[in-house]
Amino acid sequence: MIGRIMKIVSRQYTLLGENGEKHDAILMGKVRRQDVPAAGDLAEAEYVNGRWVIQKILPRRNRLIRPSCANIDQALIVMSVKDPDFSPALVDRISMLIMKADITPVLIITKCDLGIPDETEEMIREYENGPMKVIRTAKDEASDEVAAILEGKISVLTGQSGAGKSTLLNTLEPSFHLATQEISKALGRGKHTTRHNELHSVAGGLVADTPGFSSLDFSHVSASELGSCVPDFIPYLGKCRFNDCIHQNEPGCAVKEAVESGSVPQRRYRNYLGVLEIIQNRKEKYL
Template sequence: MPKGQIRKALSGFYYVQDGEKFIQCRGRGVFRNRGISPLVGDFVDYEVEGGSDGTITVVHERKNALIRPPIANIDQALLVFSLTEPDFNPLLLDRFLVVLESFQVEPIICLTKTDLLSEAQLAKIQPFLDDYQEIGYQMIETYKDDGDLVGKLSPLLEDKISVLAGQSGVGKSTMLNTVLPALNLKTGVISEALGRGKHTTRHVELVEVCGGLLADTPGFSSFDFDEIEKEELSECFPEFREASKRCKFRECLHISEPKCAVLADVESGKIKGYRYKHYVKFLEEINDRKPRY
């Protein structure tokens, strides 16, 4: 049975890459009855009918899947955040980081507009940047007309399936427009095979960039905690995850429980106070969430 990967989905068709070939496929009719919805990024088996069209017969197990954008098997997200215009927002950054951690998607923090900061502004923000690096998050800095942007991103994108995320106005589209034209020769064949330009419908598509695959959509601008349970939230904070191993109670929520290692680390300063405040805020959101039936 031939195998491939869905690189684009549009109007009920799935465009599967198998080596150098692209096959336009439909999903099996039984998929709908079984609640299976193929996604861009899925690895699939297919069979060819007639001369060119095919049918997806098997969707292989995913390691993860996002809803917005609908894409599967993501390795990492380039989390684009500006240092100014809009101002750097640690609360919003933590919201994005927590949700990405919950989907087991590795975040890479891409800071933009670093050249627009005064020394005083940078001095105010730098402690936060140092904190995130100390926690273990990978971080790169870019600026307007960054001639080395492709050079900075190439080693990060190689052999990975990546998406972009971040709030509006931070430079996601600029980053895409810089990286994709730089590899026009590689993406041109795929674009022609997948029929780009023939449709106006917004869709997700994976294109080859820097030896990896990148979703050529600015992605999503907000996250919620619909898929995270309160007992799972602390697992999405790396420094909490380590400390919680020393808590007295296995399902400690780190609020007022006795012998809570997370609270002890907050008090000692090992865990930053603002990160703990964000955790408490997110926990309240989860507790206030309407029941799902």
């Protein structure tokens, strides 16, 4: 059979079959030596001596190391309007890393029931007017829009600790009791309540409730490709005077023109330049 790896706990694998049935499986030694399987991988398994044994991992479309997850369709950036504060710098950095991994970013804005400060509202509108899909959610409201985008897809959740990632899944799937921060405070844990790596069946899709992209590491991103990782820049790429334009100081830059005309928010461009400088400073060190 071909199954989807839902969960890996040490050497024990949980596979989801085509008809929704779950099987425990182990991994053949030769597979482990070739490849490190991840949640989201499709695995070919055979029933041998009373147990399912994974013989092969099928080619994957993409792969994230942190969280360890494969074949991801989209990443939901979960960002609260407050507690913790809404941060466009963080949204932009996370979305660049998601784009670099060839995954579609979606912005989920939580805790709208807490009231949205005017300045935050303005920041949210900038995203709503841009190319990323944006969905607003509030406490105890199961969002049909979130359910609709999850259906039939593999998604990872990402965003700050306390933004409401686990709460979002618990609200959509009332049978879930994923630990949220009220519980982790009682347990005396620090950063990020959710630590393990597992796919959950939610709203007809599979979702990894992992902290995700928490390191914001750009060491694998080059200055020349960073522009293609900014969703708002995509319509202008290839239209600059120089084809190796990094949209910084070059004349005839279509991205800068779009910023000047107001088609791309200033804030988006400033955050891009901030990350570009991090990459450039790092490069100099190694020259």
